[in-house]
Amino acid sequence: MSNYWLMKSEPDTFSIDDLKRLKTSPWDGVRNYQARNFMKEMKKDDLVFFYHSSCSPPGIAGIAKISKEAYPDHTSWDPTHTYFDSKSTESNPKWVMVDVTFVEKWSSILTLAALKQSPALADMLLTKKGSRLSVMPITKNEWEYIITMLKNKRPLAGQIATYHQ
Template sequence: MPNYWLMKSEPDAFSIDDLIRQGASPWDGVRNYQARNFMKEMQVDDLVFFYHSSCKPAGIVGIAKVTRCAYPDHTSWDPSSAYFDLKSTPESPRWFMVDIELVEKFPALIPLSTLKQDPALAEMLLVKKGSRLSVMPIQKNEFQHIISTTHYA
C-alpha cells in the first residue's frame, strides 16, 4: 500500500516539464533535516504530488511516483555544487535523495489558494500557517480528495 507525499520545486530550478523530459530523475538538493527524514521513509511506488513553489501562482501540477528509495545525495560532497555541505562525505552522508518519475501532469495547476479554501483539506500540512517544508506527507484521504477534484473551476 503506497504512502502519499508532496514535494515542492521551484519551476525555474526543476519543473514538472523537466521531469517529463528527463524521465526518472533524482530529487536532490534537499537541505532540511525533517524533509530529508521524510524522504528516507519513502518507498518505491509511493505517490507524490509535484508542487511548483516560489512562483505565481504556486500549486500542484501533477503526480509522480517514487522509483528508488533514499540513497546518499552526492551533490552534498561536490564542492562545485550549490548543495555542497562540508560536513557530508561519501563515508558519512548527511543528505539523501529519492528518484521519481511522472505519473500524470494535470491539465491545469491547482493553486495553493484553492487548496486553502477547501474545508476537506483544513488539516493538510501544506495549508497550515508556517508550513514551509519542501517534502511532506499527505494523508490518503487528502490525496484522494485532491485527485477527485483536479478539475477545479
C-alpha cells in the same frame, strides 16, 4: 500499502515539464532535516504530488512516483556544487535523495489558494501557516480529496490556473 507525498520545486529550477522530458530524475538538494527524514520513509511506487513553488500561482502541477528509495545525496560532497555541505562525506552522508518518475502533468495547476479554501484540507501540512517544507507526507484521504477536486473542478473559478504552453 502506498504512502502519499507532496514535493515542491521551483519551476524555473526544475518543473513538471523537466521531469516529463527526463522521465526519471534524482530529487537532490534537500537540506532540511525533517524533509530528509520524510524522504527516508519513501518507498518505491509511493505517489507524489509535484508542486510548483515560488511562482505565480503556486500549486500542484501533476503526479510523480518514487522509483528509487533514499540513497546518499552525492551533491553534498562536491565543493563546487550548489548543495555542498562540508559536514557530509561519503563515509558519513548527512543528506539523501530519491529518484522520481513522471506519471502525469495536469492541464491545470491546482492552486494553493484552492487547497486552503477547502475545509477538508485544513489539517494538511501544506495549508498550515508557516509550513515551508519542500517534502511532506499527504494522507490517503487528502490525496483522494485533491484528486476529486481536480476531476470535479470543485475550486472556485480562477483557483485552477491553466498552463500557458
